[in-house]
Amino acid sequence: MMCPNIQVLNTTTNGAIYWFKNCEMAQVIFKNLCFDFYLEEYDAFLKYLSSLDGDSIEKKYENSIHRRKIPIRMGKSCLTILLNKEELLELQFLFSGQDRLFILNNPTVQIEYQIGLN
Template sequence: MCHSVKVLTKNVNGELAYCENCRKFQLTFNNLYMEFNDEELLNFETYLTNINVDYWDCQYENSTRKRIIPIHTMQKNLSLVFSKQEFDALQELVCLKNKEPQDSLTVLDIDYTLLLN
């Protein structure tokens, strides 16, 4: 277990941390956990920035699917899919756009449909 972990950036969906002992970046995003070395993180950041979100919006504009932006993996039968908001949050973490870790949520951060029955 890593004890020298420093959180680099954090948002509602997860965080990107760095372990000084094992020299790995640890990305936790919703129910995903990934580890990267320096080169792998840079490659993943490049991959994310090259995904054409507008293309996927057009492809599924009439779809009822919430998650339409795929990230393909090396395993042919496995792709990770994200909503536009999730994808933006993932990019924010990986590209280190949010330098200050957020400690608390605001009302706008909660994605929940309230039904008054």
């Protein structure tokens, strides 16, 4: 997005939220995802995200075939992102605007090694 007058709203190890004042848009980068929100979309997603309870959602989908058990629907599109509880907490923290460091509860979740045998 090319828009001057950028403000960093919050950052974590895996993400950042930028506010583009002249465009009145937010850009959310989290892991390998990037979302652009107009103000009303940003507010709606913030409200939705803050209402999610990772423990209850993981329990609801405990028999899912997916490793990540928390589905986050992205508006009216067909896109759903899947998160684990730690990722949800980090994304909620990112949107909270709190001015402190986000500490992973389980740092090993962040490190995912895939071993390929030759």
